[in-house]
Amino acid sequence: GLAERKKVTHVAMESTGVYWKPVYNLLEAEPIEVLVVNAQHIKAVPGRKTDVKDAEWIADLLRHGLLKGSYIPHRAQRELRELVRYRR
Template sequence: MRNVLGRKTDVAAASWIAQLTQHGLVTPSFVPPKGIREARMFTHYHKAQIDERGREAQRLDQVLQDAGVQLSWIAADILGLSGRAMMAAFMEGTRDPQVLSDLAKGKIPLLTASPSSSTTRAPSAPVCWSCPTPRSAATSPTCATPTPRPCRRR
């Protein structure tokens, strides 16, 4: 019906469409079975929940930044394991950057304390993944640290 030119809302067009339907010339719309409809409903609901979790994470990050805590500078996912642990310690009153950085898990940059601010980010120079050696300070393809894994400086 959508390929037929002209308006389909007036009385004459409505009676013409009714005659076509009576003679079986109009194909009905596809209505999926109940199982597929439920699967679609759960998929849409799941996507809405994921989107809402992202919006809540952004709201939380904004509230933290308004309070002067820039956790998103350090942890990419503030609702991840490290971010939640740092927030919990911060709410308990911990302000020591070394204690907060000890709560970091995985590939979170090192924290350093500066005399003028409470917590700052590590220098932006590229660092080895397995040790805190800057790339410019290293001359060999492996780190000087006693780790068995070689440095990834390529």
């Protein structure tokens, strides 16, 4: 997989809206640790105005062990929740 070729061991991303969901769905199949982090826990640094700077900042926080991932249910539970929401 991609993770083995690039020697990726960890990925962190902001939990902005629903945009993280398809990326998470792809990455959870890889042999890596995936963290979805509350954006408010990351954004407390002034002066960051671009996506590239945001990504660099998140990577630095991850490298230093300063990120705590949100609870993400297993795929089956996520799919059941989506089905229930859709049926409502």
